[in-house]
């Protein structure tokens with residue numbers, strides 16, 4: 001009997017912990033539209049090159065390395081500008097990266113966090129955004 005009671009308590013505690021974990025995991029998830037990257041962008045060298053140029057012109061002063069013209073100011077952003085050489089960007093959903101480039105700081109939770117990430121959707125074509133996404137994912141290692 002005592003053993004059964006112990007098992008029941010362990011089960012109860014585990015399910016409470018599991019529920020808590022599921023709730024807190026969901027809180028960190030943001031919803032974004034699903035999109036399909038057009039075929040061939042990641043394998044086309046000229047498209048990756050044009051994504052690289054866009055990155056150098058528009059993004060590197062915040063997200064780049066100092067050799068790419070990153071400004072000193074960028075180090076003080078809170079939240080910090082993401083480092084796209086980080087390996088986790090390789091496996092990230094391209095639709096998420098597309099969406100963040102499109103909407104930048106204009107959506108929650110980034111707006112409330114005080115993000116300075118501009119929204120590029122009005123400045124770039126679909127094709128340009130996909131080229132940048134492909135370049136960012138090729139940059140990660």
Ligand code: HEC
Pocket residue numbers: 054055058059060061062063077079080081082097098100101104105110115116117118120132
């Ligand atoms: C004024 C500085 C600034 C510029 C310019 C800028 N960003 Fe950002 N960006 C940020 C900051 C700060 C963050 C982190 C906060 C956030 O997620 O909103 C960020 C976040 C992002 C994210 C989300 C990364 C993640 O892990 O969730 C992507 C993608 C991104 N930027 C892409 C770009 C691209 C592409 C460009 C150029 C077209 C660009 N950014 C230009 C400051 C900048």
